[in-house]
Amino acid sequence: xxxxxxxxxxxxxxxxxxxxxxxxxxxxxxxxxxxxxxxxxxxxxxxxxxxxxxxxxxxxxxxxxxxxxxxxxxxxxxxxxxxxxxxxxxxxxxxxxxxxxxxxxxxxxxxxxxxxxxxxxxxxxxxxxxxxxxxxxxxxxxxxxxxxxxxxxxxxxxxxxxxxxxxxxxxxxxxxxxxxxxxxxxxxxxxxxxxxxxxxxxxxxxxxxxxxxxxxxxxxxxxxxxxxxxxxxxxxxxxxxxxxxxxxxxxxxxxxxxxxxxxxxxxxxxxxxxxxxxxxxxxxxxxxxxxxxxxxxxxxxxxxxxxxxxxxxxxxxxxxxxxxxxxxxxxxxxxxxxxxxxxxxxxxxxxxxxxxxxx
Amino acid sequence: xxxxxxxxxxxxxxxxxxxxxxxxxxxxxxxxxxxxxxxxxxxxxxxxxxxxxxxxxxxxxxxxxxxxxxxxxxxxxxxxxxxxxxxxxxxxxxxxxxxxxxxxxxxxxxxxxxxxxxxxxxxxxxxxxxxxxxxxxxxxxxxxxxxxxxxxxxxxxxxxxxxxxxxxxxxxxxxxxxxxxxxxxxxxxxxxxxxxxxxxxxxxxxxxxxxxxxxxxxxxxxxxxxxxxxxxxxxxxxxxxxxxxxxxxxxxxxxxxxxxxxxxxxxxxxxxxxxxxxxxxxxxxxxxxxxxxxxxxxxxxxxxxxxxxxxxxxxxxxxxxxxxxxxxxxxxxxxxxxxxxxxxxxxxxxxxxxx
Numbered sequence: 001x002x003x004x005x006x007x008x009x010x011x012x013x014x015x016x017x018x019x020x021x022x023x024x025x026x027x028x029x030x031x032x033x034x035x036x037x038x039x040x041x042x043x044x045x046x047x048x049x050x051x052x053x054x055x056x057x058x059x060x061x062x063x064x065x066x067x068x069x070x071x072x073x074x075x076x077x078x079x080x081x082x083x084x085x086x087x088x089x090x091x092x093x094x095x096x097x098x099x100x101x102x103x104x105x106x107x108x109x110x111x112x113x114x115x116x117x118x119x120x121x122x123x124x125x126x127x128x129x130x131x132x133x134x135x136x137x138x139x140x141x142x143x144x145x146x147x148x149x150x151x152x153x154x155x156x157x158x159x160x161x162x163x164x165x166x167x168x169x170x171x172x173x174x175x176x177x178x179x180x181x182x183x184x185x186x187x188x189x190x191x192x193x194x195x196x197x198x199x200x201x202x203x204x205x206x207x208x209x210x211x212x213x214x215x216x217x218x219x220x221x222x223x224x225x226x227x228x229x230x231x232x233x234x235x236x237x238x239x240x241x242x243x244x245x246x247x248x249x250x251x252x253x254x255x256x257x258x259x260x261x262x263x264x265x266x267x268x269x270x271x272x273x274x275x276x277x278x279x280x281x282x283x284x285x286x287x288x289x290x291x292x293x294x295x296x297x298x299x300x301x302x303x304x305x306x307x308x309x310x311x312x313x314x315x316x317x318x319x320x321x322x323x324x325x326x327x328x329x330x331x332x333x334x335x336x337x338x339x340x341x342x343x344x345x346x347x348x349x350x351x352x353x354x355x356x357x358x359x
Numbered sequence: 360x361x362x363x364x365x366x367x368x369x370x371x372x373x374x375x376x377x378x379x380x381x382x383x384x385x386x387x388x389x390x391x392x393x394x395x396x397x398x399x400x401x402x403x404x405x406x407x408x409x410x411x412x413x414x415x416x417x418x419x420x421x422x423x424x425x426x427x428x429x430x431x432x433x434x435x436x437x438x439x440x441x442x443x444x445x446x447x448x449x450x451x452x453x454x455x456x457x458x459x460x461x462x463x464x465x466x467x468x469x470x471x472x473x474x475x476x477x478x479x480x481x482x483x484x485x486x487x488x489x490x491x492x493x494x495x496x497x498x499x500x501x502x503x504x505x506x507x508x509x510x511x512x513x514x515x516x517x518x519x520x521x522x523x524x525x526x527x528x529x530x531x532x533x534x535x536x537x538x539x540x541x542x543x544x545x546x547x548x549x550x551x552x553x554x555x556x557x558x559x560x561x562x563x564x565x566x567x568x569x570x571x572x573x574x575x576x577x578x579x580x581x582x583x584x585x586x587x588x589x590x591x592x593x594x595x596x597x598x599x600x601x602x603x604x605x606x607x608x609x610x611x612x613x614x615x616x617x618x619x620x621x622x623x624x625x626x627x628x629x630x631x632x633x634x635x636x637x638x639x640x641x642x643x644x645x646x647x648x649x650x651x652x653x654x655x656x657x658x659x660x661x662x663x664x665x666x667x668x669x670x671x672x673x674x675x676x677x678x679x680x681x682x683x684x685x686x687x688x689x690x691x692x693x694x695x696x697x698x699x700x701x702x703x704x705x706x707x708x709x710x711x712x713x714x
Contacts, residue, residue, distance in 0.1 A: 129607035
């Protein structure tokens with residue numbers, strides 16, 4: 001075999017005169033390596049036409065990104081989203097990180113961009129971080145909307161808001177005050193400290209607290225990474241650290257059953273009230289047992305339905321910036337405030353009405 | 360046949376070359392990589408589109424860097440389980456220095472690499488001075504570094520909103536190629552030179568084959584091993600900075616699982632886990648195979664929703680199949696050729712006779 005590798009003259013004692021190969025005398029096929037590298041670099045450097053991901057002609061492909069794939073909240077949103085996709089004849093892609101990792105959200109979005117989807121609807125785990133790939137998507141002509149948890153303004157056309165943050169915050173605070181008799185200590189369990197929606201709601205909760213309930217005190221705010229197990233642990237810690245705690249407010253859906261379980265295991269059902277933003281299905285048992293007093297949410301199927309309808313409408317040009325209403329199919333005419341599309345008012349589920357809702 | 364008086368004819372020379380080629384794990388992985396590329400360009404959507412190739416490169420740079428510096432370590436017969444956690448710690452340090460101490464991004468990046476180097480030095484010190492097994496030491500630092508990162512951020516804080524100039528490191532192009540790809544090229548050349556063109560590289564292999572023998576041969580075993588682990592720490596810091604720039608967020612969970620992905624790539628590429636044999640070329644092939652596999656699966660529209668779960672499964676299967684295939688072809692290639700057993704002296708000279 002011809003020697004094409006240069007022999008390095010020793011400038012310093014540590015360099016070898018001649019390369020040493022272990023085992024057989026075959027040399028590494030560095031030529032192949034350079035060929036592959038060069039090919040990859042060349043491909044990434046040149047511009048070629050990309051196909052879009054549309055199945056049949058004119059079929060839209062809409063990609064839905066949850067905060068995490070195993071979260072029942074988002075699985076319910078997906079159901080509504082699929083209804084809307086079937087209605088308008090679009091293809092729906094649904095993928096998200098299995099754990100709570102914003103970096104994976106970014107990777108999934110980047111994969112979708114190169115797959116050639118028409119629209120992306122994202123619930124962001126990290127407001128700043130997710131705006132990077134979303135902006136890239138917009139630059140490539142992909143329609144971007146956000147739902148549940150917003151990204152930066154320039155990264156999306158519209159934000160599908162389930163209810164105004166103000167009404168969410170106020171409903172939560174008012175319900176907690178009612179349960180505690182408008183006095184006493186309470187604590188909040190949130191998801192992560194970076195999710196935009198949770199931080200906004202906390203701001204309104206605290207504003208309402210200061211405005212209307214001077215005899216109540218917020219003693220702690222703990223994140224649980226949107227994980228039920230961690231929420232249970234945080235709740236247990238709160239119960240033992242604050243013996244006179246009257247209420248735990250869990251503002252992310254995995255935390256509501258987690259907190260309820262902690263209260264139940266500590267034997268404090270009814271003494272420490274539990275309420276939060278959760279799904280009827282995940283909390284039904286606790287509500288019936290009286291561990292959880294109130295669960296507040298909105299119709300998640302409708303949220304998914306609205307998200308897909310809005311994304312398709314923006315892509316088709318029927319929903320333009322500056323619109324004040326949006327015709328959302330079976331949901332009727334919905335209000336559009338600026339770039340927020342509002343689903344409606346929150347619903348409070350208690351032991352009386354929780355059986356009416358099956359999600 | 361292979362006899363000093365009868366030089367092999369051209370057919371035997373080709374057969375000899377083929378046999379030597381096939382007996383190498385690198386060739387098996389090379390074939391696998393080509394197969395993957397052909398498969399996904401046929402059945403995947405937009406697989407060869409420049410956008411997608413850039414994504415493949417971008418998403419694999421951090422693991423590629425870790426796999427490159429894992430190679431000298433595994434060549435010495437050791438292992439470093441802490442590089443992923445080191446990434447997390449350096450990412451958090453970077454975030455804190457930039458976000459709370461208001462360092463300029465490049466200065467915070469240098470500090471992050473310095474912290475990585477210090478972490479690598481801790482590993483190196485414990486392994487060489489106290490003679491503790493690398494697996495145990497790095498298992499300990501795996502928990503230590505990650506725990507430290509989580510303690511510093513209270514398990515939940517993260518730093519974001521970096522300036523665009525910093526984010527361009529992870530997200531923009533230089534000469535049509537993702538910026539971090541050039542970093543990978545530079546580090547690849549450095550590690551390749553280190554492993555295949557210096558006496559230090561030869562020392563790594565000697566230490567992997569027989570540490571005591573290496574010591575008696577006059578190789579400064581402690582110094583070489585220490586260098587390998589310290590280098591790994593430094594490059595983990597670099598990978599952390601690139602990761603933060605790519606995702607726009609500095610968090611304690613950066614690099615979770617990356618150490619295992621790096622080890623998979625290195626072993627897939629033909630480096631023996633016991634040390635002594637291996638090549639940087641093989642490691643790069645290993646990284647490429649795994650990256651192409653996981654991206655290619657996401658290009659298949661019908662399974663794109665579960666592509667990441669599938670890719671985890673298939674990467675494991677790929678590793679097992681490639682290792683089994685490599686062992687099989689090696690056994691076949693080393694079978695005695697016809698009547699005469701393989702003669703190492705003569706077959707070498709037969710190979711070298713070609714011009």
